[in-house]
Amino acid sequence: MKNLAILCSGFGSNLQAIINSVKKGKIKANIALVLSDKVDSYALVRAKKAGLLFVFADPNSFLDRESYDQYLVKKLKKIKIDYVVLAGFMRIVSPYFIKKFKNKIVNIHPSLLPAFKGTQGIVDALNYGVKVTGVSVHFVNEQLDGGPIILQESIKIQADDTAETLAARIHKLEHKLYPQALKLLIDNKLTVKSGKVLVEREK
Ligand code: GRF
Numbered sequence: 001m002k003n004l005a006i007l008c009s010g011f012g013s014n015l016q017a018i019i020n021s022v023k024k025g026k027i028k029a030n031i032a033l034v035l036s037d038k039v040d041s042y043a044l045v046r047a048k049k050a051g052l053l054f055v056f057a058d059p060n061s062f063l064d065r066e067s068y069d070q071y072l073v074k075k076l077k078k079i080k081i082d083y084v085v086l087a088g089f090m091r092i093v094s095p096y097f098i099k100k101f102k103n104k105i106v107n108i109h110p111s112l113l114p115a116f117k118g119t120q121g122i123v124d125a126l127n128y129g130v131k132v133t134g135v136s137v138h139f140v141n142e143q144l145d146g147g148p149i150i151l152q153e154s155i156k157i158q159a160d161d162t163a164e165t166l167a168a169r170i171h172k173l174e175h176k177l178y179p180q181a182l183k184l185l186i187d188n189k190l191t192v193k194s195g196k197v198l199v200e201r202e203k
Contacts, residue, residue: 002082002186003032007089012043013171014087014108014178019050021179029186032079035072037091053079059091069097076101083185086140087178090119095142103192105140106185108178110170112136112152117145122167131157133166135173137181139192148197150190151181 006015015034021027034047034054047054057075062068073096076084086093086107098105111121113136118124125133134154141147153176155169184190189200 002029003080004029004083004085004182005033005035005076005079005081006031006043006085006087007035007037008041008043008087009036009038009090010041010043010088012041012046012088014174015043016046017175017179018085018087018182019046019052021183023050027179027183027186029083029182032081033076035075037089043088065092065094066096069094073097073100083182085182092144093140098140098142103139106150106181107138107140107145107147108174108181109136109138109145110167110174112154113138113145113149122170123163126157126161126163126166133157133170135170135177137177139197148192148195150184150197150199151177153177 006018008015018027019031022029022031031052034043034052036044036056037059039056039058044054044056057072059068062071082104084101084105086105093105109121111125112134116124132154134152136152137150139147139150153173155173157166184199191198
């Protein structure tokens with residue numbers, strides 16, 4: 001069974017969706033660790049409630065990003081993590097970290113990449129006036145929100161949408177799409193070739 005580490009910073013609703021899918025046996029993997037860079041992240045409460053191993057890793061105890069990431073890599077390798085799942089982890093992971101887990105780190109982003117990268121994907125799409133936005137799950141590479149895309153799904157923006165109403169629909173879609181993408185990953189249905197992800201669909 002493959003070991004997942006889920007890295008979070010906040011509310012952890014995607015973490016919860018993944019926990020639920022693992023519990024239902026849809027994702028056949030073991031959540032070996034939930035790690036947060038924020039002491040008060042609700043994701044840690046969710047991990048505790050689910051009986052998972054969890055840890056708060058404080059970036060302020062380290063000199064710089066690279067030394068923090070060295071600590072993370074050491075911690076993850078020690079418990080034999082196969083895949084690193086970023087679920088609202090509000091830090092940019094260093095090239096060092098990415099090299100150590102090449103094509104083994106995945107992230108979810110609340111827009112149709114490559115549009116609206118960065119931390120404000122939902123509001124930026126709304127403010128721009130696009131009529132369609134969505135959710136992307138992608139492998140993490142050195143480019144911010146720029147790695148090979150695994151799955152995407154779109155959502156129509158309505159004329160009366162606010163940041164809150166749009167965010168609610170985006171999050172609902174995230175909670176469906178992230179477990180789907182992780183299932184494909186764990187079931188070995190993904191191949192990265194020339195920066196693109198080939199998805200082998202179930203027959
Ligand atoms: C999600 O919108 C995700 O796309 C983004 O951060 C948010 C995390 O939400 N990367 P949660 O902590 O999973 O509730």
